[in-house]
Amino acid sequence: MAEREPIRYCGSCGALVEQREAYGRVRPVCPACGRIHFLDPKVAAAVLLEREGKILLVRRAVEPERGKWTLPAGFVEADEDPAEAARRECREETGLRVELLRLLDVIHGKEHSSGASIVIVYEAKIRGGEIQPSDDVDAVTFFELGALPTLAFEATRVAIERWSLRPAPGSDRPPTRPAMNPNAD
Numbered sequence: 001m002a003e004r005e006p007i008r009y010c011g012s013c014g015a016l017v018e019q020r021e022a023y024g025r026v027r028p029v030c031p032a033c034g035r036i037h038f039l040d041p042k043v044a045a046a047v048l049l050e051r052e053g054k055i056l057l058v059r060r061a062v063e064p065e066r067g068k069w070t071l072p073a074g075f076v077e078a079d080e081d082p083a084e085a086a087r088r089e090c091r092e093e094t095g096l097r098v099e100l101l102r103l104l105d106v107i108h109g110k111e112h113s114s115g116a117s118i119v120i121v122y123e124a125k126i127r128g129g130e131i132q133p134s135d136d137v138d139a140v141t142f143f144e145l146g147a148l149p150t151l152a153f154e155a156t157r158v159a160i161e162r163w164s165l166r167p168a169p170g171s172d173r174p175p176t177r178p179a180m181n182p183n184a185d
């Protein structure tokens with residue numbers, strides 16, 4: 001797993017930090033002002049959109065994994081509801097407005113230096129819009145599960161597998177919540 005750049009300077013006072021034991025593990029600690037720098041996870045939100053048994057994938061136009069396919073996804077802003085981030089990123093990358101149906105999975109594991117360490121994946125359905133690849137994707141296509149293109153990330157594969165193994169509607173899956181975004185635009 002790739003790691004982010006280590007913290008070198010204190011974000012409060014600018015002094016060089018030291019690696020010290022604090023709250024159970026070694027962390028960057030400022031010897032001047034005492035601030036302990038806790039490292040927060042980067043969180044992404046993704047959308048798994050089905051239509052007539054096919055799922056929507058986007059082709060990455062940027063590195064890493066340029067030319068490979070993944071779910072519409074992007075980083076959650078610090079003050080943003082992950083559900084809103086999922087809908088926003090889907091709209092930006094595919095042109096489609098979606099309604100989130102339920103949480104599919106929460107996947108942990110950083111796969112590259114600029115990647116997320118937690119990916120929250122929602123099942124969704126189309127509410128409107130026209131397919132128009134943009135942002136950091138250059139193609140948007142629905143694929144049969146048996147004919148998937150080369151996938152970009154392990155999290156992509158895990159999410160699709162989880163979706164493909166989901167219980168059929170009406171079986172003993174837990175009750176779903178009401179529509180998560182009644183005010184979807």
Ligand SMILES: [Zn+2]
Binds near residue numbers: 010012015030032034
């Ligand atoms: Zn400091």
